[in-house]
Amino acid sequence: MGDRRPTMRDVAAAAGVSLKTVSRVVNGESFVRPDTAERVRDAIARLGFQRNDLARTLRGGGRTRSIGLIIEDVANPFYSQIARGVEDVARAGGRLVISGSSDEDPARELLLIRSLCERRVDGLLIVPSQTGDPRRRAELIAGTPAVFLDRPADDPAADTVLIDNLGGARTAVDHLLAHGHRRIACLVDLPEIFTARQRHQGYLEALAAHGVQADPALVRTGRHDVRGAGHAMTELLALPDPPTAVFAGNNLLTVGALRAIGAAGTRTALVGFDDVELADLLATPVTVIAHEPADMGRQAAELLEGRIRGDTGPPARILLPTRLVARGSGEIPPG
Amino acid sequence: MGDRRPTMRDVAAAAGVSLKTVSRVVNGESFVRPDTAERVRDAIARLGFQRNDLARTLRGGGRTRSIGLIIEDVANPFYSQIARGVEDVARAGGRLVISGSSDEDPARELLLIRSLCERRVDGLLIVPSQTGDPRRRAELIAGTPAVFLDRPADDPAADTVLIDNLGGARTAVDHLLAHGHRRIACLVDLPEIFTARQRHQGYLEALAAHGVQADPALVRTGRHDVRGAGHAMTELLALPDPPTAVFAGNNLLTVGALRAIGAAGTRTALVGFDDVELADLLATPVTVIAHEPADMGRQAAELLEGRIRGDTGPPARILLPTRLVARGSGEIPPG
């Protein structure tokens, strides 16, 4: 079975024509007599020939018709929805998506970027990790069109699609304040992460706007997964003067907080950032700050598509809206 | 801006060495004087050179260090968990994952396969759509190692990783029967889909084993999304003699059924196939037939990795176990 894949040469030999004629048939070019084309197609089918796209792209100097997508974790619904939005746009543009999970590890991110650039993807869509050196990243990307999602790169010249984190967080906390809460806890992700900082800030701003003194004991930052959030929430509920409400800074933290509240059996109000599946069916349906991750993916991919096609306009900064979806958990009154 | 990307040639010229020396430095080969290597590295940095992987692979006759993954929909948690498992194994093998959603459309699937094969992915991981012509698919795949997930291809020579659908479904319905139910509804996906057929069959077998006469009016097949399942469930609950329990054939159908039951306000028992996020926190926590999608992805990817490396053993057929997770909804007694 040491037989290599058939090439156009092989097909040409089998069909008794020149290599160029095979190329014409494969690419649907004109100026081939129907019966010649037929013979070539026969040979292609007989040999099981499949054009080698690497060679084609190399010689054509053209596009690879692929884009790279770097997110934190495909298994997280937030990112997998983004990926789907991206794929839909990429498909329309005739491109495939090569996606990779950085796991928030800057080294892993750089590796992915390098790999993707060396493969000459037509463009890059990146949720930038925030602990690495932005300059190293920029160096690697240089020469490949790139759009950033969910978090800004340091680069002011880069196209970026963000969610209105500040506004969303403020809305969440406003809502809890409006329902009479004063001791409102805040659960957020690693402080390096832009969205976490913004949501934390939105929380503080909402309190300040209502003249409520923020209690640092009620803020837990640096929670990056369901378990971490659960532990933090359990601690908060065990406080001598526990919070009557909590703002959970993302989908994972919302799940963690819900588990902890359920385990503690308290009637703690909650508003979460990001919508979560089945939120409407919980014992107490979950009030959230909702937005459209797939739409973020689509918009970013469309921006990228434009750049790939040569758009040379000023950098775009898209801010996607959020909306409060009141379902019950955010409307629980203070104990 | 008409400047093309720098090549090894350009680097060689800039460093005053030959192309081959640049190649040696880039590939970390030995037999380069440290100071020469230094000069080359300088030139690389100055020009922003990045090796063209297409050319490298073409010449080396080697692997593209990528694998293709074709699933139904990345946004569905079941598939995104698979994707993550696949990615982890691919990463360990130094490969990237190019993934595409077929949306259960055979034409789209063929397009993806062709595209991926022409790009010379090292291997293919496929959740085969089941409405197309298996022979056309097999023809396209020929020459590229492939492993099938979640559903068998027609091809008995193909490596396949499946879930124990039959056993899982039987366990689910056994459980409901054991809790005293006799009128048990069944919600399953399109009958073309292997897993739907198996789960339907498991349902029937469990009833038969308990000597319970199956009522065709309680079976709704061909439900492929949350809404479809919701409508079907609403209809079932409106029956003159409604079911007291339901077996939901996958994660989406479980969600739809839960919504309908919630809306109808009945105390209908439910066991779902696939675990769902937050199932434990629902008003009535959801009993499910759980399994590990990520593990399915990993095992399939490992099988593929082996084939890529030349394993020539007989076709593998892996059957992954399920387990019943009793959380409440499956233990509701008949009304």
Add this chain to the structure above:
DNA sequence: TTGAAAGCGCTAACAT
């Protein structure tokens, strides 16, 4: 309507 020759950017094999 068809074909021959050159070359995309790189690595393998062979000099030196």
Add this chain to the structure above:
DNA sequence: ATGTTAGCGCTTTCAA
């Protein structure tokens, strides 16, 4: 320790 040559499989250019 460094360079030269050939060629991966295709498309492009030019000739017939």
